[in-house]
Amino acid sequence: MSPTSTTLRRTGTLAALTLAGVLAAAGAASAHVTVHPESYAKGATDGVLSFRVPNEEDTASTTKVQVFLPTDHPVLGVLVTPQAGWTAKVTTTKLKKPVKTDDGTITDAVSEITWTGGRIRHGEFQDFDVAFGQLPDDTGRLSFKTLQTYSDGSVVRWIEEAKAGADEPENPAPALTLTAGGAGAEASNGSGGAAGSDADSAAPSSASSSKDTKESTASDTADDSTARSLGTAGLVVGVLGLIAAGFALALARGRNARP
The missing domain is CATH 1.10.287 (Helix Hairpins)
Structure with a gap:
């Protein structure tokens, strides 16, 4: 040659x-798990958060999704939108610090939502919609740690939090930015x-x-x-x-x- x-x-x-x-x-x-929209006003009421879960495995399907909601800055009035083929289990936790609202004092809040029963195949994604009554007004960022389980038993832990000035972590947790509210x-x-x-x-x-x-x-x-x-x-x-x-x-x- x-x-x-x-x-x-x-x-x-x-x-x-x-x-x-x-x-x-x-x-x-x-291919990261993300939350949409990416931002809301602090204290926003009556909105929807959509958790987008893509399947990044070639030979396995996503069969379970667990989203953990923060309880130090709780999201109030959480309701899960029915998702065809999926069953949602909602877990509530007693708050260490009750939240006072116009409708009274809230002592419990949703801390975890688990979806099972469905499948997200290779090259597909699924949006899981969650309605809320009110977002917290005492923080600028909410992190929703998420576990994604595949049909082969493997689990991807989307739990790492991005730090200012640093590169994006390998498995970042879905994050929602809370901005200063207007009129x-x-x-x-x-x-x-x-x-x-x-x-x-x-x-x-x-x-x-x-x-x-x-x-x-x-x-x-x-x-x-x-x-x-x-x-x-x-x-x-x-x-x-x-x-x-x-x-x-x-x-x-x-x-x-x-x-």
Whole structure:
């Protein structure tokens, strides 16, 4: 085999391995369990959190999902949306510090939701929707540690919390950012002193604020997905450029080696 053929073969093999690594890394980065939307206003009321669970195994299906809700900053009024093919078990815990609300003092809150009975196969994902009555207003971030069990018995523990300034952990827990509420959020939470007519006029404002928040979050999520896609595309283009350069160099060496 000629030196030129050997060089071309080695260049092609290296490029293929590099490209496969890039694509695998991009796939792994998008296979995390996540919560949507990614942010809500502090103290937001009457909303929905959707836990998205993708299947990242080639030969096994996801058969069990456990989501643990924080009890130091509890989510109040949790209700599980029925999911076809899945059975949900809700566990409540007595709070160490009761929460005072306009409707009274809350002493218990949901601490775990477990879904079983269904299957998420390779190349698929499932959204598990959870409605809430009120989010906490005394923290800026909620972490929902999650366990994902596969049909082969393996368990992926999505429990690591991201730290400011550090790289994303390998198995990050789904996290919800809580932002400072605006006028709409204040009207939604209320102060207990508004008259009936004032409360009625505040309701549309609250609904509009919630809608704007969701639309903004959806836009941010789309932008983030687009950015990741462009980043992956850039890596692929770079690898292809290296391939082209390698082939050109090999051909040039072949021509120079001829008598």
